[in-house]
Amino acid sequence: MAEYPPFAVTADLVVLTVRADELSVLLVRRGVPPYEGAWALPGGFVGIDEDLPDAAVRELAEETGLPEPAGHLEQLGTYGHPGRDPRGRVVTVAWLALLPDLPTPVAGTDAAAAEWVPVTKVARGRLAFDHDRILGDGLERARAKLEYTPLATAFCPPEFTVAQLRAVYETVWDTRLDPRNFHRKVTGTPGFVEPVGRSTEGDRGRPAQLFRRGPATVLHPAMLRQHR
Amino acid sequence: MAEYPPFAVTADLVVLTVRADELSVLLVRRGVPPYEGAWALPGGFVGIDEDLPDAAVRELAEETGLPEPAGHLEQLGTYGHPGRDPRGRVVTVAWLALLPDLPTPVAGTDAAAAEWVPVTKVARGRLAFDHDRILGDGLERARAKLEYTPLATAFCPPEFTVAQLRAVYETVWDTRLDPRNFHRKVTGTPGFVEPVGRSTEGDRGRPAQLFRRGPATVLHPAMLRQHR
DNA sequence: TCCCCTTTTCGTCACTCAGACGATAAACAC
DNA sequence: GTGTTTATCGTCTGAGTGACGAAAAGGGGA
Incomplete structure (x- = not known):
């Protein structure tokens, strides 16, 4: 050599x-x-x-x-x-x-x-x-x-709420996302997240369901952000 | 060192x-x-x-x-x-x-x-x-x-028809694409292709408009293929 | 206990877009 | 002309998304 x-x-x-x-x-x-x-x-x-x-x-x-x-x-x-x-x-x-x-x-x-x-x-x-x-x-x-992978879950602890996941997107993209549409999107995309079966307690507001990351490696459909 | x-x-x-x-x-x-x-x-x-x-x-x-x-x-x-x-x-x-x-x-x-x-x-x-x-x-x-970039045009000569571009997608993805929907998609995605103003001649069938690649670096919306 | 506030979760409506496919246009071969 | 081939335009329908209303489910304080 x-x-x-x-x-x-x-x-x-x-x-x-x-x-x-x-x-x-x-x-x-x-x-x-x-x-x-x-x-x-x-x-x-x-x-x-x-x-x-x-x-x-x-x-x-x-x-x-x-x-x-x-x-x-x-x-x-x-x-x-x-x-x-x-x-x-x-x-x-x-x-x-x-x-x-x-x-x-x-x-x-x-x-x-x-x-x-x-x-x-x-x-x-x-x-x-x-x-x-x-x-x-x-x-x-x-x-x-x-946008097109479930990688936002890598920023979260093993069990997380939809709101925590939304906060990751909002922070990384520096945008605001509608909580209702985001919830529908995340829970409706197959393999993105899976319900744990338990909920948070002691926080403000209604307790939130806990999720863990699902088996999907790509998101279909993708989580599109505004590119302009 | x-x-x-x-x-x-x-x-x-x-x-x-x-x-x-x-x-x-x-x-x-x-x-x-x-x-x-x-x-x-x-x-x-x-x-x-x-x-x-x-x-x-x-x-x-x-x-x-x-x-x-x-x-x-x-x-x-x-x-x-x-x-x-x-x-x-x-x-x-x-x-x-x-x-x-x-x-x-x-x-x-x-x-x-x-x-x-x-x-x-x-x-x-x-x-x-x-x-x-x-x-x-x-x-x-x-x-x-x-899927999400105009890179298929890199496989084409500087001026090409929609059918040539479609052939690239069909070859690389090994699928069939509907010519009418593909035409609508390509010409409707801003910045993907730009008309040259001339047409082919001497081929079979109706002459096709010539295009060159447009200024877009990402496609919105993307050219999605079936992932399953 | 009863309101008030917060946050989660579910629904609705309008609009866009993709797939399926009919129809027309424009060339060539004969 | 007629038939064939390919390009291009249109229509319809279902899926997906943004905007937003509304109900559910907790806590805190009067």
């Missing part, structure tokens, strides 16, 4: 969650050059004998301090512009993770200081490397996938 | 076209080990100073012998299982290209012997490396994208 150009390969993560009615991304503050002191996506180098998804899962566990709880993880894309890392030729495989709001603070084992940052507060052009663009692509992917 | 594990990075291409009413993929026969004599996706190593999209465009031009004509090119995904290449740790960034049927044979400059192979004739498990899986992912992506 010595005859082929040597690259370094990293795995970077766009980890999204919904907390306090805001879509937030997990960021770390870099403690070493380059971009020392700047915010960056969590990530790290892939081991020479390590599979790519394994590296993503490992980084996710290290940064969140949780042994791969619920949630969703998928490959987002690969970024390898020659000048993106001043240390040399580094190609990064970016991953998109969607998690329910974590009860534990995430400044866990390995990372210097991981923090949830509302995506509206991430200043454009402020992230290290090309992480600004990667984050943008991740947000776009997440917003699009809510 | 010597402290980081060295990877080789390649760019592999899933190049699709529609010819003779069949969805076909561009394959090369490997002339050197490993997998000598087996069919494989075209591709090659990324230069140490070469950007990833540039490598894909270069490989595409080399294999098709055409200087990036019309068509569409997008990143498909990255595959890097540790055992996928017996020569060492090779990570490949796969790209999906959709081209109109090329008038010239493609056994052009660089490739040993590039050939269009109907995807129905590609035996499962017969391709080198993990190219079987990459091809499968590419086909799935292409079929899905015809």
Whole structure:
């Protein structure tokens, strides 16, 4: 293999969650050059004998301090512009993770200081490397996938109400949705959600039925939003 | 960078076209080990100073012998299982290209012997490396994208008729579509196609209006197919 | 206990859109 | 002309959605 150009390969993560009615991304503050002191996506180098998804899962566990709880993880894309890392030729495989709001603070084992940052507060052009663009692509992917997959449930705990699910859509899309039409849509789309059989108690208003995510992988019909 | 594990990075291409009413993929026969004599996706190593999209465009031009004509090119995904290449740790960034049927044979400059192979004739498990899986992912992506993007026009020449566009959908999806409903749908979706103002002549039947692709990047409403 | 407020859940109506299919238009072959 | 082929337009019906009314089911305070 010595005859082929040597690259370094990293795995970077766009980890999204919904907390306090805001879509937030997990960021770390870099403690070493380059971009020392700047915010960056969590990530790290892939081991020479390590599979790519394994590296993503490992980084996710290290940064969140949780042994791969619920949630969703998928490959987002690969970024390898020659000048993106001043240390040399580094190609990064970016991953998109969607998690329910974590009860534990995430400044866990390995990372210097991981923090949830509302995506509206991430200043454009402020992230290290090309992480600004990667984050943008991740947000776009997440917003699009809510339309035609049941992935919004990845932001919810194992059991949730229709209103919680609606709050996810409203937060990620930054829109308002009619509660009555949304309820009809969600409960009427086969395989989207399944009733648990119990209800909430102690909240304001009428108790709501609890659901868990259904077996569907794509939504038919889709949850369309206004594209203009 | 010597402290980081060295990877080789390649760019592999899933190049699709529609010819003779069949969805076909561009394959090369490997002339050197490993997998000598087996069919494989075209591709090659990324230069140490070469950007990833540039490598894909270069490989595409080399294999098709055409200087990036019309068509569409997008990143498909990255595959890097540790055992996928017996020569060492090779990570490949796969790209999906959709081209109109090329008038010239493609056994052009660089490739040993590039050939269009109907995807129905590609035996499962017969391709080198993990190219079987990459091809499968590419086909799935292409079929899905015809639903909600105007990408079917990438399979057509610059000017085309509604019937030609319908043939693309029917070939890629392997279904029959009603010509009257398809015509209404295509001409009624804003930005999908634009009339050129001229018509075909010399074919059988009534001459058909010529169209070119419109400015839309997503289709509203989408061209839905039956998913069951 | 009785109102008031909140939230969930069910219904209704009008409109859009897709599938099924009839009918007409415009070429060519004979 | 007649027949054949293909393109294009129209009509009807059922499904799905947005807008919105109304009832159900809890809690809190007078």
